[in-house]
Amino acid sequence: MAITAGAIFLLLLFSHSLFLRAQEESTTQPAGEVNEWPVYGGSPLDMRYSPLAQINRDNVQQLQVAWTYDSGESGGLETSPLEVEGVVYAYTPTQKVIALDAATGKLLWKFDSGIVGRQPDRGLATWSDGQHRRILAGIMNYVYALDARTGKPIPSFGHNGRVDLREGLGRDPHSLFIALTSPGIVYKDLLIVGGREPESLPCAPGDIRAYAVRTGKLRWSFHTIPHPGEFGYDTWPPDAWTYSGAANNWAGMALDPQRGIVYVPTGSAAADFYGANRLGDDLFANCLLALDAATGKRIWHFQGVHHDLWDRDFPSPPVLVTVYRHGKPVDAVAQTSKQGFVFLFDRTNGKPLFPIEDRAYPPSPAEGEVTAPTQPLPTLPAPYARQLFTEDMVTNRTPAVHAWALEKFRKMRSDGQFLPFTVGQDTVVFPGYDGGGEWGGPAVDPETRILYVNSNDIVDTGGLEENTSQDTTGRHVYMNQCAVCHHDDLGGSPPDFPSLRGIGSRMTQQQISTVIQQGRGRMPSFSNLPPQYVTALVHFLVGIEDKRKLQQAADEGPPAKLRFAGYGKFLDPDGYPAVVPPWGTLNAINLDTGAYVWKIPFGEYPALVAQGMKNTGTENYGGPVVTAGGLLFIGATNFDKKFHAFDKSTGKLLWETTLPFAGNATPATYEVGGRQYVVIGAGGGKDLTAPSGGVYVAFALPQ
Numbered sequence: 179m180a181i182t183a184g185a186i187f188l189l190l191l192f193s194h195s196l197f198l199r200a201q202e203e204s205t206t207q208p209a210g211e212v213n214e215w216p217v218y219g220g221s222p223l224d225m226r227y228s229p230l231a232q233i234n235r236d237n238v239q240q241l242q243v244a245w246t247y248d249s250g251e252s253g254g255l256e257t258s259p260l261e262v263e264g265v266v267y268a269y270t271p272t273q274k275v276i277a278l279d280a281a282t283g284k285l286l287w288k289f290d291s292g293i294v295g296r297q298p299d300r301g302l303a304t305w306s307d308g309q310h311r312r313i314l315a316g317i318m319n320y321v322y323a324l325d326a327r328t329g330k331p332i333p334s335f336g337h338n339g340r341v342d343l344r345e346g347l348g349r350d351p352h353s354l355f356i357a358l359t360s361p362g363i364v365y366k367d368l369l370i371v372g373g374r375e376p377e378s379l380p381c382a383p384g385d386i387r388a389y390a391v392r393t394g395k396l397r398w399s400f401h402t403i404p405h406p407g408e409f410g411y412d413t414w415p416p417d418a419w420t421y422s423g424a425a426n427n428w429a430g431m432a433l434d435p436q437r438g439i440v441y442v443p444t445g446s447a448a449a450d451f452y453g454a455n456r457l458g459d460d461l462f463a464n465c466l467l468a469l470d471a472a473t474g475k476r477i478w479h480f481q482g483v484h485h486d487l488w489d490r491d492f493p494s495p496p497v498l499v500t501v502y503r504h505g506k507p508v509d510a511v512a513q514t515s516k517q518g519f520v521f522l523f524d525r526t527n528g529k530p531l532f533p534i535e536d537r538a539y540p541p542s543p544a545e546g547e548v549t550a551p552t553q554p555l556p557t558l559p560a561p562y563a564r565q566l567f568t569e570d571m572v573t574n575r576t577p578a579v580h581a582w583a584l585e586k587f588r589k590m591r592s593d594g595q596f597l598p599f600t601v602g603q604d605t606v607v608f609p610g611y612d613g614g615g616e617w618g619g620p621a622v623d624p625e626t627r628i629l630y631v632n633s634n635d636i637v638d639t640g641g642l643e644e645n646t647s648q649d650t651t652g653r654h655v656y657m658n659q660c661a662v663c664h665h666d667d668l669g670g671s672p673p674d675f676p677s678l679r680g681i682g683s684r685m686t687q688q689q690i691s692t693v694i695q696q697g698r699g700r701m702p703s704f705s706n707l708p709p710q711y712v713t714a715l716v717h718f719l720v721g722i723e724d725k726r727k728l729q730q731a732a733d734e735g736p737p738a739k740l741r742f743a744g745y746g747k748f749l750d751p752d753g754y755p756a757v758v759p760p761w762g763t764l765n766a767i768n769l770d771t772g773a774y775v776w777k778i779p780f781g782e783y784p785a786l787v788a789q790g791m792k793n794t795g796t797e798n799y800g801g802p803v804v805t806a807g808g809l810l811f812i813g814a815t816n817f818d819k820k821f822h823a824f825d826k827s828t829g830k831l832l833w834e835t836t837l838p839f840a841g842n843a844t845p846a847t848y849e850v851g852g853r854q855y856v857v858i859g860a861g862g863g864k865d866l867t868a869p870s871g872g873v874y875v876a877f878a879l880p881q
Contacts, residue, residue, distance in 0.1 A: 254863015813841020
């Protein structure tokens, strides 16, 4: 049969397109040299481990500042920088992306999107085809692809260099808030992302999505709130997928590049503390998901909390490590939790490597609420945070403080984990809403299979109250969106949630409106609120009478009979935790056996140290890094601003220094020009009573 020239041309064109597609699919994310830190967490496995040993137990006392970079901005830092090919990539507090010379800290370029980002940004992602490298940066609701050499957006990615994460979620994009506060993870030519979302309705669904790194086109989505016909749909009310939200991955992910499996922890569904409009187990909220990284297909899942009513998100990326069972290696995934648990699974099939028991818990006394009858708890390892707050654990810092706290405690309900909230009485949440384990996550030494995790041991409280504000005015907006943190009397819960009383004398109406729409620090953006809602809310906050009726947003779902009465932190009159120390710990756990290798208090209050009260531990945010040099590096402690190096085998403190601001970020370590560096972002920002900044400090041995 004769073949025409046109047919030959079409055949060649088709073959060429297949070749290009195969080339695109085969492109893999370079793992980086062992002396680099090319991925958030050090590698796709998220072990926070470095094989570098130039800095070690014997010489760590000689560490000195090698360079600093001061962004000149305030607001705090949670960024763990990347280091690739002699360049450090990081954020400033307002989400400008910077590239620094890894040996000197000299600024090479800065990308300013024009957006003043006020959300935390914990890291970046990077991709290379072997010739050109891209930096993939989340800035509020956008993902930018930047040329790693120049910092300029790549026009062929998305729309003029960026993708809007609000799009493609099946709802009006302009009514949604989503921010990429933890970096996506790169698999071949895909960037897989989640995002931070509000904790009350209206709220976007927490879809996990994969975008083509070259073009920004959406490749796949996984619905964490299943649609009709999808697995898990029957664990929600039939129409919940149209209005419910969250069940999102805000904490980051880990990847098994060889198997092509991405491990995705998710948070609770909105609203966090009263679930009458989402009755059921609520898959895939509070889950560890194992997804096919190429297609988004579910391989297995584990739900850590059924029908969560306590904000028990899985708070950090899991860790992939090979452990030993009966002398044989097993590729595993370890997930830490706010409750203080370590869950360990065979990463291929989700089989628990330590037994998990379903334990019965009491039903909810709240109208319209139906709690799950059981919750899963691992039998090993033992929890790294205390589980039950009892009378004998009330602070004894002074006799007067003890008497005050004891009187308060006797008015509370305290019976351990998963005690449902009730109306009119505070219920103890211990460990508190911020853990236990938090977003800093653990580190694992692959040689010893020891997991290192820092933990908070602070008591929080919560409860429910009647949702009497149905008048759809500014007060209604405040009660539904703001009172959860700032309370119905605007008094807040300092220091985490400041008082809004008299805010009109401290800020203009425009400044208040800007903070509502953009967010600031711990406070998310409420860009999902219609303009008339924002105006009415600002008028309420500054005391202007505004009786205009507002139409209820369609995606708020059915009106709730009850609502969360607001966060409470059980602090004594001087602002210290009203529980006996330790208030923060650092833990080393053998994943082969589940046994503890060591456990120490972590952090101090300088004012208490001056009074002779040492080793109390403190709240801590930001994770550890472990090295082959026998060291564990960690900042994290809120109030003493220290950066520490511990002996990873014993927990002995070998070195520490004071940073310009608290190091509430996970450090990174790398080698350039034959010299090992350890760098940490020091910006504070978690303690609202202290100044904040945005400084990167790198340490090295003397040359």
